[in-house]
Amino acid sequence: MDPVKTFDRYLLSQLTLLFGFFSLVLVSVYWVNRAALLFEELIGDGQSASVFLEFTALALPNVIRLVLPISAFTATIFVINRMSSESELVVARSMGFSPFRMMRAVVVFGLMVTVLISILNHILVPISRSELADRRQAIANNDAAKLxxxxxxxxxxxxxxxxxxxxxxxxxxxxxxxxxxxxxxxxxxxxxxxxxxxxxxxxxxxxxxxxxxxxxxxxxxxxxxxxxxxxxxxLQGLADTGRRNVRIEELSTQELITPTPWQVHHMNSSRAEFLYEGHARIAQPFLALAGAMIGFAALMLGQYSRFGFGRQIAFAIFLLIVLQLIDNAASDLARQSDKSWPVVYLSPIIGVLMAIGLLFISQGTKRSHNATETEVES
Structure with missing residues (x-):
């Protein structure tokens, strides 16, 4: 059996298993908070429990979309830290695996999460938002429910x-x-x-x-x-029976990237906002890949320790915060001009480059440490 493929399958299985666990936990936390607000809003307005369950189900795709990048980063940190404390990384290094080689399974894992988020961004979230808005409008139009x-x-x-x-x-x-x-x-x-x-x-x-x-x-x-x-x-305004206005979050990605003048005019949004929303749906899933890579690369810094990577984990979290700040700044800039949409892709690109740079630093540190040990032995 090829030890290289065996290691990749083992690391990928561990990442996937922990990713599922952390996703379930974080989605549950977000869902409970969201459900509490919806319960107060809907049940207090006289709606049934079935309506409450329907609304919480329609809100889930957007919650999952927000949680998956955090779960990918957390799973990577947890798995690599555990493998280090149990000396599994030391064994992998002794077999000749470089940090770049070991990160291949992490990249595959990050791409898997990216595909999941892309499906949510392009298909499930717009559909669920549109359906949720329709249901809210139907409730608003239900005279019996209000009056x-x-x-x-x-x-x-x-x-x-x-x-x-x-x-x-x-x-x-x-x-x-x-x-x-x-x-x-x-x-x-x-x-x-x-x-x-x-x-x-x-x-x-x-x-x-x-x-x-x-x-x-x-x-x-x-x-x-x-x-x-x-x-x-x-009673206009108390029970609105008119047609609701479609929001840009409900449009398809194709419509957002190539908006018509009619859409821009009638939806009270600028062309820059359309382009930002469309390209953000494409770019933001890759933040999950960048986060997983940063988590792995940051833990490769320094020496392996059975006591874990406390400082490296803190450094990885710091880099993730910096990446989020860059993403927020790019979002603000992209909304200002319809020619600034390429900046939306900066944060995932910078995140990947950060991870690659950390791996180069890690390899240089290892070589320097190994050379020092050789001099001491001689």
């Missing part, structure tokens, strides 16, 4: 109080009370025997029949009462 609740005072908007005594099978509202205190200058109270909710092109309308309206002017506390046979109250 049609018998026997309860609800507050669909700032300063708005709404009450329905009874809802018939035909959708007629009986015993309607509506208080509009959104205007500081006056408060209007509507009381009607019957009412109907009617969607229109301008938004949702509440048509009230056989009732009274009381207007209280706050400046002098003057109250005016008016009886009406029918009155219309505009």
């Amino acid at each position: 049609l609740r018998e026997g309860r005072f609800i507050h669909p908007g700032n300063g708005i109080t709404f009450f329905v005594g009874e809802i018939t099978d035909q959708g007629q509202l009986n015993g309607v009370y509506l208080l509009d205190a959104s205007n500081e200058a006056r408060q209007i109270t509507y009381i009607a025997n019957q009412a109907l909710l009617v969607p229109s092109e301008e938004g949702l309308k509440l048509i009230m029949f056989e009732g009274t309206s009381q207007t209280l002017r706050t400046s002098d506390q003057r109250l005016t009462t008016t009886r009406f046979k029918d009155a219309v109250y505009d």
Whole structure:
């Protein structure tokens, strides 16, 4: 059996196993935090548990996308540190494996993670974001979820109080009370025997029949009462029934890289933002490769120790923070001009070059150490 291929398979299997473990742990942590916010938002708004589960499932692809690069870096650090403490790296070195040769399995592992993130970036995340936005719009358009609740005072908007005594099978509202205190200058109270909710092109309308309206002017506390046979109250903004605007995060990568003037104009985004979003989907997965390579290369610095690589791990984390700062700066620059999109690729390129440079330094350190040992022996 070829010892080279055996070592590669062993290291790759260890990296993959730990990557799966750390991904599961980190995704669970992120998911629990996200689920807590969604639970408060949805259940508090009267939605069912099935809607809550659907929303959390649709949020998972984006959470996984954010977690995978961290998991790849953490798995690499953990595996290499363990192999060093158990003298497995010493055995590999004694067999003639250089740091560059040992990193081949790490590069394959990093490319595997890069492919996973690319699938998420280009396919699953845009689809899930679009579906999540559609579901939010559907809930916003569900009049019953917001306004049609018998026997309860609800507050669909700032300063708005709404009450329905009874809802018939035909959708007629009986015993309607509506208080509009959104205007500081006056408060209007509507009381009607019957009412109907009617969607229109301008938004949702509440048509009230056989009732009274009381207007209280706050400046002098003057109250005016008016009886009406029918009155219309505009609920636009309280329950939006219009079509939602598609965001650029929901578009395909091809549409982002080659945006049309119509898309740029109607989506209230600049061409630079389109190009940044599209090229970021291509470039950012390679940060997982760069992170894994940096984690491995940083631990190759210095001498092997059974006590681990505390300083090297700290140095690797520092380099990862620097890489993230570079990525943030490049993102800001790319959004400013539609000709600056190439800077999006700087952070993964710099990360890979950092790892290669660390490996060269590691090889030089090893040669210097070996030469010193030879002189001492002679």
